[in-house]
Amino acid sequence: MNIHDPGDGPKLPAVASATANQRGQQHELRQAKDEAFSAFYRATVRSLVGFLINQGAAVPVAADIAQDTMLSAYERWNTIDRPRAWVHTVASRALLRKMVSCEEQPVEQVPETTSLLADTDMIGEWEARHDLLPLLRALPDRQRQVLAWALSGFTPGDIADQLGMSDEAVRASLYKARRAVTAAIKGREEGQ
Incomplete structure (x- = not known):
């Protein structure tokens, strides 16, 4: 006797x-993630490099750290609540680790240019046009760090949250940095 229920038909196509x-x-989710991250990357990466330069990084170092940070951001994209603050925090910490490690990596040739590092001759011209860089580099580390965050558009409250400082300490560092600059x-001007 062959008992066959038409409802018991092949289930393989349904699976x-x-x-x-x-x-x-x-x-579709991955494509949406890629599009959202791409827009964020284009809007943020150059200013992130500038942020690191303002903290004392050389242009090639700043570009490398920004790229590494953006890669980490892409890998964690779905878990990051405030991506702009997140990448600035991660990049700032990476720069501090690099500065503290005191590792020298001599090179025989200047690294090839990338979209983040324009023509190497243009880097020197860019730095020369930005008179603020030598002034920033002369500041104590904490003042330079806090001022770099402020120049990147973060409020003292944002800076305090990201650096684990009190609002008062951030405001005091900003005041001292601005006064020194x-x-x-x-x-x-008086010397000219």
């Missing part, structure tokens, strides 16, 4: 269809 739907949804600019 394959469900798996295909899942793959399609995963593809203003005095240096006045000194330059």
Whole structure:
């Protein structure tokens, strides 16, 4: 006796269809993630390099740290609540680790240019046009760090949250940094 219920038909195509739907949804989610991250990357990476330069990094070092930070951000993209603050925090910490490690990595040739590092001749011209860089580099580390965050558009409250400082300490460091930069600019002008 052959008992056959038409409802017991082949289930394999239904499973394959469900798996295909899942793959399609995963593809759409990944595509949405890639598009969102790409927009964030384009809007943020150059200013992140500038932020690191303002903290005392050389241009090639700043570009490398920014790229590494962006790679980490992409890997964690779905778990990051405030991506702009996150990349600035991670990059700042990476720069501090690099500065503290005191590792020298001599090279025989200047690294090849990338989209983040324009023509190497242009780097020197860019630095020369930015008179603020030598002034920033003359500041104590904490003042330079806090001022770099402020120049990147973060409020004292944001800076305090990201650096684990009190609002008062951030405001005091900003005040001292701005006062020192203003005095240096006045000194330059009087010396001319």
